[in-house]
Amino acid sequence: MQELTGISFIDLTDDQHQQLEAFEEQLLRFNQRVNLISAESEHHFRTQHLLHCLTLTRRDFPDGCTIVDWGTGGGLPAIPLAICYPEVTVVGVDSVGKKGRAVRTIARRLGLDNxxxxxxxxxxxxxEAHYSVSRATAPLGELWQWHRRIAIDLEGTPGDGEWQQGLLALKGGNLSGEIEALRAADSAVEVERFSLESLLGRNEFFGEKEIVAIG
Structure with a gap:
């Protein structure tokens, strides 16, 4: 199996690398009977799914915080974040019961008690949560409403290299309409955008994808 070299922006232990590999194995096994990811993308899991989610580690999450993953599907990005940040609590929310049960089972098998x-x-x-994350789930305005409803303040201020509190959305394509609608609904919102191609280098899959940080 190909090593997970360079797949995260943070230093991972051997155990964490093994957990990421075990996550891949478990998800692909579940995918044979539960539609967690498209069958066409299985052979590109590490790039199109795992690496995509791990771009969120370009900044850290403070120890002790809670992250909610809206529309977690197969635990993406909930499970990779839980592996990378063992001192953080991650909750994957999804309306499909089979997906929720799969995420719960995979997390248990990986020994993820967070x-x-x-x-x-x-x-x-x-x-309640300090951060929200999402991957191709809903328009930014809707995601921001979900976040604001459940958001609570951290006890302290995020440190250098840590995400400011808010919503982190993995998005692709032309977002001008979504951002315009978001600002119309909340004129005080702050939006920061990070091109994944600038983070990872030129790649056909990541060409129009980005992290949108809203706070």
Whole structure:
């Protein structure tokens, strides 16, 4: 199996590398009976799914914080983030029961006691979180509404190299309409954008993809 060299922006232990490899194995096994990712993308899992999610590690999350992953699907990016940040609590929210059960089972098999799954509509989740993440789930304005409803403040201020509190959305394509609608709904919102191609180098898959940080 190809090593996961350079797949994260943070230093990972051998155990974390092994957990990421085990996650790949478990997800692909579940994918034979539960549609967690498209069958066509299975052979590109490490690039199109795992590396894509791990771009969120270009900045860190503070120890002790809670992250909610809206529309987690097969645990992307919830499970990779839980592996990379063992002192952080991650909750994957998805409306499809089979996906939620798969995420819960995979997390248990990987020994992740900081990763949870909740099944239901995002509007109905009654938890609290310091950060929200999402990967191709909903328009930015809708995601921001979900985040604002459940957001709580950190005890301290994020340090150097850590994400400011808010929403981190993995998005692609022309986002001008989504950002315009977001600003129309909340004129005080701050938006920061990071091109994945500038982070990872020229790549056909990442060409129009980016991280949108909203706070």
């Amino acid at each position: 990763c949870y799954s909740w099944t239901g509509r995002a509007e109905d989740w009654d938890g």
